[in-house]
Amino acid sequence: MRIAVVGTGYVGLVAGTCFADVGNDVICVDNDVNKIEMLNNGKIPIYEPGLEEMVKRNVTQERLVFTTDIKSAVEKSQIIFIAVGTPPKEDGSADLQHVLAVAREIGKHMNGPKIIVNKSTVPVGTADKVRDEVKKHTHYDFSVVSNPEFLKEGAAIDDFLKPDRVVVGTDNEETAETMRNLYAPFVRTGKPILIMDVRSAELTKYAANAMLATKISFINEIANLCEKVGADVEMVRKGIGTDRRIGPYFIFPGTGYGGSCFPKDVKAIIRTAREYGMELKILEAVESVNNRQKTILLDKIKNYFNNDLKGKVLAVWGLSFKPNTDDMREAPAISLIRALVKEGAKIRAHDPEALKEAEWRFEDLVKTKDVFLIKKRYEALEGADGLIIMTEWNEFREPDFYLIKEMLKRSVIFDGRNLYDPKRMAKISIDYFPIGRPSSLEYKK
Ligand SMILES: NC(=O)C1=CN([C@@H]2O[C@H](COP(=O)(O)OP(=O)(O)OC[C@H]3O[C@@H](n4cnc5c(N)ncnc54)[C@H](O)[C@@H]3O)[C@@H](O)[C@H]2O)C=CC1
Numbered sequence: 001m002r003i004a005v006v007g008t009g010y011v012g013l014v015a016g017t018c019f020a021d022v023g024n025d026v027i028c029v030d031n032d033v034n035k036i037e038m039l040n041n042g043k044i045p046i047y048e049p050g051l052e053e054m055v056k057r058n059v060t061q062e063r064l065v066f067t068t069d070i071k072s073a074v075e076k077s078q079i080i081f082i083a084v085g086t087p088p089k090e091d092g093s094a095d096l097q098h099v100l101a102v103a104r105e106i107g108k109h110m111n112g113p114k115i116i117v118n119k120s121t122v123p124v125g126t127a128d129k130v131r132d133e134v135k136k137h138t139h140y141d142f143s144v145v146s147n148p149e150f151l152k153e154g155a156a157i158d159d160f161l162k163p164d165r166v167v168v169g170t171d172n173e174e175t176a177e178t179m180r181n182l183y184a185p186f187v188r189t190g191k192p193i194l195i196m197d198v199r200s201a202e203l204t205k206y207a208a209n210a211m212l213a214t215k216i217s218f219i220n221e222i223a224n225l226c227e228k229v230g231a232d233v234e235m236v237r238k239g240i241g242t243d244r245r246i247g248p249y250f251i252f253p254g255t256g257y258g259g260s261c262f263p264k265d266v267k268a269i270i271r272t273a274r275e276y277g278m279e280l281k282i283l284e285a286v287e288s289v290n291n292r293q294k295t296i297l298l299d300k301i302k303n304y305f306n307n308d309l310k311g312k313v314l315a316v317w318g319l320s321f322k323p324n325t326d327d328m329r330e331a332p333a334i335s336l337i338r339a340l341v342k343e344g345a346k347i348r349a350h351d352p353e354a355l356k357e358a359e360w361r362f363e364d365l366v367k368t369k370d371v372f373l374i375k376k377r378y379e380a381l382e383g384a385d386g387l388i389i390m391t392e393w394n395e396f397r398e399p400d401f402y403l404i405k406e407m408l409k410r411s412v413i414f415d416g417r418n419l420y421d422p423k424r425m426a427k428i429s430i431d432y433f434p435i436g437r438p439s440s441l442e443y444k445k
C-alpha cells in the first residue's frame, strides 16, 4: 500500500518504518526541517533500540522516504496517518492544534478518495473534528479512522511488530477491510484486530493508559505501606503478580511514572470526564499518589543527611524516564535533581543515552555549576557523598560495589528502582535505601 505518516516522532517514525519493513511504500512527513535533514543524512533523531538499522534497510530499498513536503505525500498516498504530538494544555486537556493543522493540510491536498487515520492520542470526538476540518477543503470522499498506538518507548519496534491487539475505530466496512489488510502481517500469531466504533477506539487508548497508571500508583502506595509495617514490597509484588487475574506486569514500584504519555493522558481523561460533569475519583487519586511518589527519595535522602544537604555532592545514575530511551519528558529525575539543588546539593549525573537532552533541560543548573553531566558511570561518583539510582538501565544492575564503596565519601545508595538486594548491601556494608523494602540497616541489626 502507499502510505504517508505525518509526524516523524517516536510513534510516526516507528510506525512508518515498520509499515515499510513489511513491504509498503511509506513517506514520512515532518514540518521540522532539521529532523527531516537528519533522517535524510542517515541519522536517527531519537534513541530507540533497533530503529537505526531498520530505517537504513528500508531507505536503501527505497520503501521509506522522508520529506517536509506534505502536499506530494498526500497526493501519492491512499492512507494518511496523523502521528503528531497532543501535549497537555494548562487545564489538562489535550492540545489538538497540531492534529487539526495536519487535517487542514490533508484536506487542501486531497486529489482523490483517501483513508485518514489518526494515530495520535486524542480525546473522544476528535475524529469528528478532523472530518469537519478536512471537509472544509475538499470535495473528495474520505473516511477518518481512529487507530490508537500502544507501543512503549525503548521497546517500540517489538511492540509495533508484535502488538497484543490492534484497535481500529471505523463505521465503514470497506475501510475496515483495508485496515485489516494493512495490519495482517503484524498479527500472524492470531492476536486480534478489534474493529469498533470511532468513539470507543478513541477512549480505549485513554482507558488503557489510565489502567496502567493505576497499577503503578497502586503498587507505589502498597510499597509505602510496606515500609510503615516492616514488609517487603518485592515479596508482596511477586505474591500478587502470580495471580493471573492481577498479572506480573506494571506493578514495579518506583519514584512515580513519567514519560510523555501517562501524566498527560491521565490528566486528559480526567478533564474529558469533567466536561461531561463527571469526576473520575480513582484517576484523580492515581495522579496525586504519583505526584507524592516523586518526592519519596528526597525524604529518604534528607533524612539520611540530617536534613542538611548544603554542600553535599550526590551522584545520580539515570536521567531518562525509563531505560532504553533518551527521552526525559516528565522524568522523575528532573524534579528530584531540581529539589536537591534547591536544598543546596551539587549533582553529578550520568545517563547512557539522555545526556544530550539533559544538556538543555538542565542548562541553567549546568551554568551555575550545580549540575555536572558525566559521560561515564563511575566518574559520576568522584567526590560524591552518595549515589542515587533513578533509571533501571541494565548496566546499573551489577556494578562493582566495592569500587562504589571506595569512591563514595559515605557508602550510601538511594535506589528509586529497587535494583539491589538489601541483605547483600548489608554484607558489603553499603547503606542502601530502596522503595518499599527494608533498608540494609535493618539487616545489620
Ligand atoms: N511516545 C510514545 O511512546 C507514544 C505516543 N503516543 C501518542 O502519539 C502522538 C505522538 O507522540 P510522539 O511520537 O511521542 O510525539 P513527538 O513529539 O515525538 O513527535 C511528533 C512529531 O510531529 C511533528 N509535527 C508537529 N506538527 C506537525 C505538522 N503540522 N506537520 C508535520 N509534522 C508535525 C513534530 O515536529 C514531531 O516530530 C501523541 O499523541 C502521543 O500521545 C501514543 C503511543 C506511544
Ligand SMILES: O=C(O)[C@H]1O[C@H](OP(=O)(O)OP(=O)(O)OC[C@H]2O[C@@H](n3ccc(=O)[nH]c3=O)[C@H](O)[C@@H]2O)[C@H](O)[C@@H](O)[C@@H]1O
Pocket (backbone or CB within 6 Å): 121, 149, 150, 151, 152, 153, 154, 209, 212, 216, 249, 250, 251, 252, 253, 254, 255, 256, 257, 258, 259, 260, 261, 262, 321, 322
Ligand atoms: O501512550 C503511550 O505513549 C504509551 O505509554 C506507555 O509507554 P511509555 O510511557 O513509553 O513507557 P512505560 O514502560 O509504560 O513506562 C511509563 C512510566 O511508568 C513507570 N513504570 C512502569 C512500569 C512499572 O511497573 N512501574 C513503573 O513505575 C516507568 O518507569 C515510566 O516512568 C504505555 O506503556 C504504552 O502502552 C503507551 O502506548
